[in-house]
Amino acid sequence: MAGRTTTLSINYSLYLILDSRFARGRALLDVAQAAVRGGVTVLQIREKHLTTRELVRAALELRAWAREAGVPFIINDRVDVALAVDADGVHLGPDDMALETARRILGHTRIIGVSAGTQDEAREAARGGADYIGVGAVYNTASKSDAGAPIGVDGFAAIARSVRIPAVAIGGLSVDNVAPVIMAGAAGVAVISAIVGAMDVERAANEMRSRIDAARHVATGSR
Amino acid sequence: MAGRTTTLSINYSLYLILDSRFARGRALLDVAQAAVRGGVTVLQIREKHLTTRELVRAALELRAWAREAGVPFIINDRVDVALAVDADGVHLGPDDMALETARRILGHTRIIGVSAGTQDEAREAARGGADYIGVGAVYNTASKSDAGAPIGVDGFAAIARSVRIPAVAIGGLSVDNVAPVIMAGAAGVAVISAIVGAMDVERAANEMRSRIDAARHVATGSR
Numbered sequence: 001m002a003g004r005t006t007t008l009s010i011n012y013s014l015y016l017i018l019d020s021r022f023a024r025g026r027a028l029l030d031v032a033q034a035a036v037r038g039g040v041t042v043l044q045i046r047e048k049h050l051t052t053r054e055l056v057r058a059a060l061e062l063r064a065w066a067r068e069a070g071v072p073f074i075i076n077d078r079v080d081v082a083l084a085v086d087a088d089g090v091h092l093g094p095d096d097m098a099l100e101t102a103r104r105i106l107g108h109t110r111i112i113g114v115s116a117g118t119q120d121e122a123r124e125a126a127r128g129g130a131d132y133i134g135v136g137a138v139y140n141t142a143s144k145s146d147a148g149a150p151i152g153v154d155g156f157a158a159i160a161r162s163v164r165i166p167a168v169a170i171g172g173l174s175v176d177n178v179a180p181v182i183m184a185g186a187a188g189v190a191v192i193s194a195i196v197g198a199m200d201v202e203r204a205a206n207e208m209r210s211r212i213d214a215a216r217h218v219a220t221g222s223r
Numbered sequence: 224m225a226g227r228t229t230t231l232s233i234n235y236s237l238y239l240i241l242d243s244r245f246a247r248g249r250a251l252l253d254v255a256q257a258a259v260r261g262g263v264t265v266l267q268i269r270e271k272h273l274t275t276r277e278l279v280r281a282a283l284e285l286r287a288w289a290r291e292a293g294v295p296f297i298i299n300d301r302v303d304v305a306l307a308v309d310a311d312g313v314h315l316g317p318d319d320m321a322l323e324t325a326r327r328i329l330g331h332t333r334i335i336g337v338s339a340g341t342q343d344e345a346r347e348a349a350r351g352g353a354d355y356i357g358v359g360a361v362y363n364t365a366s367k368s369d370a371g372a373p374i375g376v377d378g379f380a381a382i383a384r385s386v387r388i389p390a391v392a393i394g395g396l397s398v399d400n401v402a403p404v405i406m407a408g409a410a411g412v413a414v415i416s417a418i419v420g421a422m423d424v425e426r427a428a429n430e431m432r433s434r435i436d437a438a439r440h441v442a443t444g445s446r
Contacts, residue, residue, distance in 0.1 A: 010418045051318035051319070052300055052318065052319045052320050053317070053318050053319060053320065053321070054318075056320060056321070058323065075277055076276075078303060079303035079306075079307075080301060080302035080304075080306075080320065080328065081303075081320075083302075083303075084302075084320060084324045084328065094276070095274035095276050095277070095309060096274070096276060097275050097276065097279060097303065097304075098276070098279070101279065105306045105307065107305065111340035141299075166308045181332045208392065
C-alpha cells in the first residue's frame with residue numbers, strides 16, 4: 001500500500017467538487033467558504049473549461065484559504081496545477097493521467113483519489129496506491145453527462161467492500177438519498193450541484209452533513 | 224541566467240509544432256518521422272483537444288521515437304505531461320503556466336520556451352530563465368486564430384535583438400518568406416500547417432530547411 005501517508009486524518013464525509021458552471025455566477029471562493037461553514041470537509045476544484053493560467057489563479061486563491069481553514073484541497077486531473085499551488089492532492093478520472101504516473105510525479109506526500117465504477121477498477125486503484133476511490137454514479141446525475149448508468153446503493157456497497165481504502169460515493173446524491181449510501185459503508189459523499197448550485201450554499205451543506213452524520217450514527221449503533 | 228544548462232546544443236533551425244487537426248488524418252508519428260527525415264530539428268506536440276490520458280499516450284509514442292532519433296521533444300503547455308513522458312521541455316504561451324512556476328516544477332535540466340510578442344515580454348522571459356522565446360506572429364497565419372496582428376520581419380528583428388536567448392520566429396512562415404526572418408537573426412522558425420498540413424511532409428520540411436540553411440549562409444557570409 002504505497003503512498004498513503006497523508007490520509008489517516010482525512011474526513012471524507014462531505015466532499016465538495018467546485019465547478020463554476022453550477023455556481024449561479026457566484027465566485028468559487030464564496031461558494032467554498034459558505035460550504036465549509038455548512039460542514040463540507042474536503043474541497044476539489046474541477047474547472048475543465050479554464051486555461052492553465054486561469055486554473056492556477058483560481059486554485060491558488062482557494063488553496064490559500066483552504067489551508068487557513070484546515071480543509072484538504074484537491075485538484076481534478078491536473079497534476080501540474082497541484083504542484084503549482086501545492087495542493088493536498090489530485091483526483092484522477094478515466095480520462096486523466098494514470099495513477100502510477102501521477103504517483104511518480106507527485107510522490108507519496110500527496111493524496112491521489114481515483115474514480116472507480118467497478119470492483120476491478122477499485123481493486124486496481126487500491127493496489128496502485130490510491131488514497132481513496134470515488135465510486136459512482138450511485139444515482140442518476142445531471143452534473144456529469146458521461147457518468148453512465150447508475151450503480152445503485154447495492155452496486156456502491158459491493159465496490160466499497162472490495163477494497164480497504166475509503167470509498168466516496170458520487171452521482172446524484174442529495175439530502176433525500178444520502179443515508180443509505182452512508183449506511184452501505186461510504187466514507188463520505190461527493191457532490192457538485194446539490195451544494196454549488198444551491199440558492200443557500202451553507203444551508204444545503206449543513207443539511208447534507210447532518211444527514212450524513214445521523215446516518216453514520218445509526219450505522220455505527222446498529223453494528 | 225538560471226535554467227539554461229540544456230540548450231547550448233539545441234538546433235532550433237526548423238521547429239515543428241505537431242497538431243493533428245492539420246495532419247490530414249495522418250498519424251502524428253508518421254508526420255513527425257517524415258518531417259525529421261526532411262530536416263526538422265525540434266518537435267513540439269500541441270494537442271489542445273485531447274484529454275490528459277490521450278495526450279500522455281500520444282506524447283509517449285513520439286517521445287520514444289524522438290529520443291531514438293536524437294530530436295528534442297517539447298510539450299505545449301502541460302508541465303505534468305512533460306514530466307509524465309520525460310520530455311525535453313515545455314513551451315508556455317500566454318494562457319499557460321507562468322514561467323517561474325513551471326521552472327520551479329521542472330527544475331533546470333529541461334527546456335522552457337516562452338511566447339513573446341513584444342520586447343518587454345521577451346526581456347521578462349529571458350530574465351525569468353526561459354531557454355528560448357517564440358516570437359510572432361511574424362506573418363498572417365491561419366493556424367492560430369488568436370495570434371493578433373502580425374509584427375513583420377522588422378518587429379521580429381527588434382524583439383530578437385532585445386535578448387540574448389534564441390528567438391524562434393512563428394506565424395505564417397513558408398518557403399517563400401522564411402529567408403528574411405533568418406537574416407533578421409532568428410535562431411529558427413516554428414511551423415505547423417506548412418509542414419504538418421503538406422501533402423508531402425518530408426519534401427515540405429526539406430525545402431523549408433534548405434531555404435533556412437541558405438539564408439543563414441548568406442547572413443553569415445555578409446557579416
